[in-house]
Amino acid sequence: MRNVKQLSLFSGLEDTSPAKHVLVAKVVFESGPEGVFDYRVPKTFVGRIAPGQRIRVPLGKSNRFVVAYCLEICEQADNPQLKDIAAIIDEAPLVTSALLRLAQWMAEYYLCPLGTVLETVIPACVRNQAGTRLVPHYRLAPCSDGFPSLTEKQARVVAALLEAPGQRLSRDALTRTAGCTTAVLDNLVKRGILVKEMARIRHSQPDATTLPRQERLILNNQQQEALEIIQEAVSTGEYRGILIYGVTGSGKTEVYIQAIEYVVKKGKQAIVLVPEISLTPQTVERFRSRFDYVAVLHSHLTDAERAAQWDWIASGQVQVVVGARSAIFAPAPHLGLIVMDEEHETSFKQEAAPRYHARDVALRRAQIEQIPLVLGSATPSLESWYRTQQGELTLIRLPERIGGRTLPAVKPIDLRQPKHSRASRGVITRQLHAAIHEALENGGQVILLLNRRGFATHVQCSACGYVLMCPDCEIALTHHRSFSKVLCHYCGHEAPSPKACPECQSAAIRFSGVGTERLEAEVKARFPEATCLRMDADSMRSREAYERAFRLFREGKIQILLGTQMIAKGLDFPNVTLVGVVNADTALHFPDFRAAERTFQMVTQVAGRTGRGPHGGLVLVQTFSPEHFAIQSAVRHDFEGFAAQELPIRMAFGYPPISRLVRLIISAEKELEAAGWAERVARSFSKSLSQTGRPDAARVVGPAPAPLMKLRGKYRYHIQILGKDESLIRMLVRCGLQCLEEARQVSWVVDVDPVDML
Numbered sequence: 001m002r003n004v005k006q007l008s009l010f011s012g013l014e015d016t017s018p019a020k021h022v023l024v025a026k027v028v029f030e031s032g033p034e035g036v037f038d039y040r041v042p043k044t045f046v047g048r049i050a051p052g053q054r055i056r057v058p059l060g061k062s063n064r065f066v067v068a069y070c071l072e073i074c075e076q077a078d079n080p081q082l083k084d085i086a087a088i089i090d091e092a093p094l095v096t097s098a099l100l101r102l103a104q105w106m107a108e109y110y111l112c113p114l115g116t117v118l119e120t121v122i123p124a125c126v127r128n129q130a131g132t133r134l135v136p137h138y139r140l141a142p143c144s145d146g147f148p149s150l151t152e153k154q155a156r157v158v159a160a161l162l163e164a165p166g167q168r169l170s171r172d173a174l175t176r177t178a179g180c181t182t183a184v185l186d187n188l189v190k191r192g193i194l195v196k197e198m199a200r201i202r203h204s205q206p207d208a209t210t211l212p213r214q215e216r217l218i219l220n221n222q223q224q225e226a227l228e229i230i231q232e233a234v235s236t237g238e239y240r241g242i243l244i245y246g247v248t249g250s251g252k253t254e255v256y257i258q259a260i261e262y263v264v265k266k267g268k269q270a271i272v273l274v275p276e277i278s279l280t281p282q283t284v285e286r287f288r289s290r291f292d293y294v295a296v297l298h299s300h301l302t303d304a305e306r307a308a309q310w311d312w313i314a315s316g317q318v319q320v321v322v323g324a325r326s327a328i329f330a331p332a333p334h335l336g337l338i339v340m341d342e343e344h345e346t347s348f349k350q351e352a353a354p355r356y357h358a359r360d361v362a363l364r365r366a367q368i369e370q371i372p373l374v375l376g377s378a379t380p381s382l383e384s385w386y387r388t389q390q391g392e393l394t395l396i397r398l399p400e401r402i403g404g405r406t407l408p409a410v411k412p413i414d415l416r417q418p419k420h421s422r423a424s425r426g427v428i429t430r431q432l433h434a435a436i437h438e439a440l441e442n443g444g445q446v447i448l449l450l451n452r453r454g455f456a457t458h459v460q461c462s463a464c465g466y467v468l469m470c471p472d473c474e475i476a477l478t479h480h481r482s483f484s485k486v487l488c489h490y491c492g493h494e495a496p497s498p499k500a501c502p503e504c505q506s507a508a509i510r511f512s513g514v515g516t517e518r519l520e521a522e523v524k525a526r527f528p529e530a531t532c533l534r535m536d537a538d539s540m541r542s543r544e545a546y547e548r549a550f551r552l553f554r555e556g557k558i559q560i561l562l563g564t565q566m567i568a569k570g571l572d573f574p575n576v577t578l579v580g581v582v583n584a585d586t587a588l589h590f591p592d593f594r595a596a597e598r599t600f601q602m603v604t605q606v607a608g609r610t611g612r613g614p615h616g617g618l619v620l621v622q623t624f625s626p627e628h629f630a631i632q633s634a635v636r637h638d639f640e641g642f643a644a645q646e647l648p649i650r651m652a653f654g655y656p657p658i659s660r661l662v663r664l665i666i667s668a669e670k671e672l673e674a675a676g677w678a679e680r681v682a683r684s685f686s687k688s689l690s691q692t693g694r695p696d697a698a699r700v701v702g703p704a705p706a707p708l709m710k711l712r713g714k715y716r717y718h719i720q721i722l723g724k725d726e727s728l729i730r731m732l733v734r735c736g737l738q739c740l741e742e743a744r745q746v747s748w749v750v751d752v753d754p755v756d757m758l
Contacts, residue, residue, distance in 0.1 A: 020078040027068035028114045040082040052093030056086045069118050094122045098368050105364055111750050112354035121329045131304030132200040139168040141195045153180040206312040214289035217254050226396045230259040233372035243384050244376040246398030248608020252376045256339045257290055264319045268336025271321045275345030276566055287320050297323030325358045335369050338362050343375040349755045379601040385643055386657035408611035410619040410635045412626040426522045427514045432580045432620050444577030448562035449606045450519050451586045453536050454478035457513025461501035474710040479511045491712045535563030568606035574613030584623040591707045592757040593655045596630040600642050603634035654722050662721045662729050663754045667714040668746040677746050678703035678717035681736045688735040698723030707758045
C-alpha cells in the first residue's frame with residue numbers, strides 16, 4: 001500500500017491534501033489464489049453490491065476476469081493499485097449474513113479455502129440459476145414533470161406499474177394487466193417514461209404439496225417434559241444445545257413436530273436434518289400432514305427443483321425445511337430451531353472438501369443465529385454423549401416406548417456352533433429360517449439386514465488361489481449376478497464376471513462371501529410364496545425407488561424387506577414382527593477405533609424397527625462374536641452400558657471424543673513418493689510441536705500405510721494428529737502442509753474430525 005502522505009517531487013513540500021476515500025469490496029475467489037482481496041466499487045455499482053453476492057473482477061497482469069464472492073463493503077483511502085469491479089453476477093445476495101459467517105468459520109475449522117466452502121454452501125444449481133429464464137421487466141422512469149400526453153392504453157400501463165409491488169412488472173404481466181400490446185411499451189420506453197430491464201423469473205414453482213391433516217398426538221409425561229424444555233429454550237432467544245436420548249419408538253419425532261409448531265407460531269422457521277435420502281419420504285409425509293409449507297432439499301431433486309426450493313426458503317414463506325446433510329445451509333431468513341434426527345449417523349459427514357460434519361456445522365449455526373439445536377438418537381454418538389457429560393449439551397431421556405410397548409427381545413445366534421455351518425444350506429440359519437416362517441404364517445412382516453452389496457464379496461480360483469482384485473485399488477472385486485459383472489465399490493471399476501480363472505485358466509472359479517443380492521436369491525428360494533424386495537444402492541437408483549419401496553412395504557404388499565443399513569433406521573412400520581441381522585460382524589473388526597460403536601448402533605437401530613405394533617417383535621442377531629460387549633449391549637438395548645465400556649478405551653488411547661483428531665492422507669502414483677513425503681511431513685509436525693514448548697499437548701501418529709493402501713490408482717499413507725487444543729492442531733497442520741508446497745507428484749487430503757479411517 002502506498003502511503004497517502006508523499007513528498008512532492010517538484011516542491012519538496014509534504015502533500016497535505018485530504019486522502020480520497022472510496023468504497024472497497026473485500027472478496028475471495030471462487031477458485032485460484034487464497035485469501036481476501038480488495039477491489040474498488042465503481043460509482044455505477046454503489047448501492048447494488050452487498051455481501052453474499054458474486055461479482056466478476058480482473059485478476060493478475062493479464063486482467064483475466066474471474067468470479068469472486070463479496071464478503072464486505074467498506075470505505076477506505078483510495079489506492080491507485082486497486083482494480084475496479086467489472087460486473088455484478090447476482091441481483092441479490094445468495095446467502096444471509098449468518099450463513100456467510102458460518103462459511104468463514106468452516107474455512108478456518110476445516111482448513112479449507114473460503115471460496116471452496118462457499119461453493120458447497122451455495123448449491124451449483126442456485127449459482128447457475130437453474131430453472132430460470134431472462135424476461136423483460138418494466139419500471140417507471142423518474143419524471144419530474146409527470147406523465148404528459150398519454151393515450152388511454154399508455155395511462156393504463158402507468159397506473160398498473162404504480163400499483164405493482166416494487167413498481168415493476170414483467171412484460172407479460174404488464175401487457176395482460178394493462179390490456180395492451182408490446183408496441184405500447186416500446187413507445188413509452190422511447191419517450192423515456194418506462195425503463196426496460198432484463199430480469200430472471202422462475203418457470204417452475206416449488207412443490208408445496210400438503211397432505212390430509214393429521215391430528216396432534218397426545219404426549220406422555222416424558223415427551224411433555226422434553227417438549228417444555230425445548231419450548232423454554234426457544235423462548236429465551238439464545239443458543240442452547242439439547243440431546244434427546246430416546247429408545248427406538250419413544251416418540252422423538254412427535255416431540256420435534258410439536259416443538260416446531262411452537263416455533264412456527266412465533267413466526268419462525270425450522271430446519272430438520274435426516275441422515276439418509278431413504279428416510280426423507282416418510283419424514284416429509286409426517287411434516288406435510290402437520291404444516292402447510294414444507295420445503296425439501298436432497299440430492300435426488302433435479303437442479304431446477306432444488307433451486308426452486310432454495311428460492312422458496314429464502315423468501316421466508318417456508319415453515320419447515322426437511323433434508324439431508326446439505327440442508328443445514330438452507331437460507332432460512334427467520335430461523336428459530338434446528339433439529340437433527342439420528343445424529344449419530346456417519347452420512348452426516350461429507351467426504352469431499354470441505355469435509356464438514358453437519359452436526360458440528362449445525363451447532364455452530366445455532367450459536368451464530370442464537371437459536372436452540374436439538375439432536376436426537378436412540379444410539380447417540382459418543383461425541384454428543386461426551387458433550388452432555390461436559391455440560392455442553394442438555395440431556396433429555398425418553399427411556400420408554402409410547403403406548404407402553406416393550407422393546408423387542410434380542411437374541412444372538414452363535415455362528416461358531418457346528419449346527420449353523422454348511423448344514424444350514426446358506427447364510428440364513430435354521431433358527432432364523434424358522435422365525436421368518438412363523439412371522440409370515442402369523443401375517444407379520446420381516447426385515448433382514450446385511451450391510452454388504454452384491455452377490456459375492458470376492459471371486460477366487462480354488463485351483464491356484466488367485467483372487468480377482470481391482471487394478472486401481474487392490475481391493476477384492478464384488479460379483480453382481482444381476483449385471484454379470486464384477487465391481488469395485490470404491491472407484492467404480494467394472495469388468496465382466498469371469499467364467500475361468502484369469503491366472504491359470506481353470507474353470508474352478510468360486511464366488512465367495514455373501515452380499516444382499518445373494519441373500520435375496522436365498523430368501524426367494526426358501527420362501528417362494530412370500531413377496532420380497534431388496535433395498536441397497538444398486539436397486540434404489542431412481543428418485544422414485546425409495547418412495548415406491550416404502551409405500552409397498554407400508555401397504556403390506558411386501559412381506560420381506562432386505563437390504564443394507566438404509567433399512568436400519570428411522571422407519572416406523574407397526575406390522576414388522578421380526579428383524580434378522582444376517583451378519584453383525586461386517587464392521588466389528590474393521591481397523592477403525594469406532595468399529596464397536598458402529599456395530600452397536602447398527603444392531604440397536606435395526607432392532608428398533610420391530611415391536612412397534614400390537615403383535616410385539618423379535619430380533620435375531622447372527623454373529624461370530626456373541627460375547628463382544630458391543631453385541632451384548634445391543635442385546636440388552638443398553639446404550640449407557642456400552643458407553644461406559646467404550647469411553648475408557650477411547651480415553652486410554654486419546655481418541656475422540658476425548659481429544660480432537662485430524663487425519664492427513666498423502667497419495668502418489670508411486671509408493672516410495674507417498675511414503676517419503678509422508679515421512680517428511682510427519683517430521684515437520686514433530687518439529688513444530690517441539691518448538692511450541694508443549695510437546696505433550698498433541699500426539700503425532702504415523703506415517704503408516706492407510707488401511708486401504710491403494711485407492712483409485714494411488715498409494716496412500718496417512719498421519720494422525722490428536723490433541724485437545726484445536727488451535728494448536730490447526731497450527732501444526734498448516735506448518736506441515738508448507739512442506740507439501742514443493743511436492744509436484746503427490747496429492748493430499750486434510751480431514752478434520754474424520755469418521756472414515758480406511
